[in-house]
Amino acid sequence: MRLFAIRDYRYLFGAQIIALFGTGLTTVALGLLAYDLAGPRAGMVLGTALTIKMVMYVVIAPLAAAYVDRLPRRTFLVLLDVVRAAVVLALPLVSEVWHIYVLIGLLQAGSAAFTPTFQAVIPDIVTDQSDYTRALSASQVAYTMESLLSPVLAAVALAFISFNWLFLGTSAGFLLSALLVLKTRIPNARPSAHTQAWDKAAAGIRAFLRTPRLRGIMALNLVVAAAGSIVVVNTVNYVRDELGGSQSGVAWMLAASGxxxxxxALVLPRVLDRITARTVMTTGAGVLVGGTIAAVALLAAGLTTWTGTAIVWTVIGIGMALIVTPTGNVLRASVRPNALPEVFAAQFSLSHLAWLITYPIAGWLGTNSGFALAWSVLAALAGAGAVGALLLWPRHDGRRAVTEPTAEPVTPGRPAPRTDRSSLSKAA
Incomplete structure (x- = not known):
C-alpha cells in the first residue's frame, strides 16, 4: 500500500495504534476500578470521571490548536505521551474516588492537547489527496480495531490477572508511542491565517457555524454521544448488576459494540466511493436512534438477556462508524489547508461537548433514576440530533464551502488558491 510506504506516516500511525490500545485498556480498567470502589454507584463515578474528561477536551483542545504552530510539535507530542504514561501508572494506587477524578483530569488534559496536534500533523506528512483520504480511513480503522480488540484483550487478561495490571499496559503503550514519535520527521507547522491565539481558537468554531454541512456534523455529534454514552458509561453496571456477569463479561459486551x-468501518471506504457522505452519515444517525430505542424497549419488556444486549450494542457500534468515519473528509473538503488544524480542533471540542451533555445523563440519571429513564432521555436527544442534521445539512450541498474567516490570504500578483470542487461534491 503506497500510504504505508511513507516512512514518517508509518511511524506516526504505529504510535497512534499503540497509544490507542493503551487507552482502550484504561477505559476497561477504569470502569472496573470504579465498580471496585463504588459498587452499584459505579455508573455515577464513571460518568463523573468521563465528564471531567470532556471538560478538558472542550477547553484545552482549541487552545492547543491555537498555539501548536508556535511549538516544536514532535517534542510536544513526546512530552504529552510521557506525562500520560506517568499519570496512568498512578491510577492503580488510588484508594478514594476523588483520586480518580484528579488523575483523570491530568490524564485527559494531556490527551486533549495531543489529539489535535496529532491530527494536524497528518496532512503535513501525507500531502497527496487520495493518500490523505486513505490515511483518514486507516486512522478510523485503528480506532475501531482498538474498540474491538482492547476489550477482547482485556477479557483474556482478566482471566489471569487483576484489572490493576491493565493500567501498567497503558503506561507502557504511551512510552512506546513516544519512542515512535521521536523517530518521525515532523515538519514545522504552517503559519496560520490568524495571528492571535484566541482568534485561532475561535476560527474553527466560526467555520462550523457558517458552513451548512459542518452545522449538520454538529447535530450528528449529539447523535453519536447520546447512543455511545449508553455503551461507555452503563455497560459495567448493566452487565454486573442486571445480567449478573463478571469482569470479563463487561469486556466482551464492549467488544460487541466494537x-x-x-x-x-471496513465496508465504508468502498461505499463512500458511490454514495455521498451526507447519505451515509444521516443513515448512521437513523441506525443510532433505532439502537437507543431498542435498548429502551428491551428494558421495558424485561428482556435483559445477553443476546439481546449484544445485538443492540453491535447496532450502536455500526451506527457510530457510519457517522464518524466520513467526518475527516467532510472537514477537509470544507476549509483550506492552513485552516485544517483549527477546524479539526473545533470538531474535537464540539464532539466532546456533546459527550459532556450525555455522559452525566447516562451516569448520574442512570444511577439515581434507573436505566429506563436515562436511556429514554438519550434516545430523545439522539432523535433531536438526527432531525437537526437533516435540516441543517442541505441535501444538495455542492457549492463552495470555504468560509472567509478561514480562507488562505491571497498575495497580490498571485492567483487565488483553488478549491477542490470534486471533494466538496463528494463530501456533500
Missing part, C-alpha cells in the same frame, strides 16, 4: 464499528 465489532459492529469494525464491520462498518
Amino acid at each position: 465489532g459492529g464499528t469494525l464491520l462498518a
Whole structure:
C-alpha cells in the first residue's frame, strides 16, 4: 500500500495504534476500578470521571490548536505521551474516588492537547489527496480495531490477572508511542491565517457555524454521544448488576459494540466511493436512534438477556462508524489547508461537548433514576440530533464551502488558491 510506504506516516500511525490500545485498556480498567470502589454507584463515578474528561477536551483542545504552530510539535507530542504514561501508572494506587477524578483530569488534559496536534500533523506528512483520504480511513480503522480488540484483550487478561495490571499496559503503550514519535520527521507547522491565539481558537468554531454541512456534523455529534454514552458509561453496571456477569463479561459486551464499528468501518471506504457522505452519515444517525430505542424497549419488556444486549450494542457500534468515519473528509473538503488544524480542533471540542451533555445523563440519571429513564432521555436527544442534521445539512450541498474567516490570504500578483470542487461534491 503506497500510504504505508511513507516512512514518517508509518511511524506516526504505529504510535497512534499503540497509544490507542493503551487507552482502550484504561477505559476497561477504569470502569472496573470504579465498580471496585463504588459498587452499584459505579455508573455515577464513571460518568463523573468521563465528564471531567470532556471538560478538558472542550477547553484545552482549541487552545492547543491555537498555539501548536508556535511549538516544536514532535517534542510536544513526546512530552504529552510521557506525562500520560506517568499519570496512568498512578491510577492503580488510588484508594478514594476523588483520586480518580484528579488523575483523570491530568490524564485527559494531556490527551486533549495531543489529539489535535496529532491530527494536524497528518496532512503535513501525507500531502497527496487520495493518500490523505486513505490515511483518514486507516486512522478510523485503528480506532475501531482498538474498540474491538482492547476489550477482547482485556477479557483474556482478566482471566489471569487483576484489572490493576491493565493500567501498567497503558503506561507502557504511551512510552512506546513516544519512542515512535521521536523517530518521525515532523515538519514545522504552517503559519496560520490568524495571528492571535484566541482568534485561532475561535476560527474553527466560526467555520462550523457558517458552513451548512459542518452545522449538520454538529447535530450528528449529539447523535453519536447520546447512543455511545449508553455503551461507555452503563455497560459495567448493566452487565454486573442486571445480567449478573463478571469482569470479563463487561469486556466482551464492549467488544460487541466494537465489532459492529469494525464491520462498518471496513465496508465504508468502498461505499463512500458511490454514495455521498451526507447519505451515509444521516443513515448512521437513523441506525443510532433505532439502537437507543431498542435498548429502551428491551428494558421495558424485561428482556435483559445477553443476546439481546449484544445485538443492540453491535447496532450502536455500526451506527457510530457510519457517522464518524466520513467526518475527516467532510472537514477537509470544507476549509483550506492552513485552516485544517483549527477546524479539526473545533470538531474535537464540539464532539466532546456533546459527550459532556450525555455522559452525566447516562451516569448520574442512570444511577439515581434507573436505566429506563436515562436511556429514554438519550434516545430523545439522539432523535433531536438526527432531525437537526437533516435540516441543517442541505441535501444538495455542492457549492463552495470555504468560509472567509478561514480562507488562505491571497498575495497580490498571485492567483487565488483553488478549491477542490470534486471533494466538496463528494463530501456533500
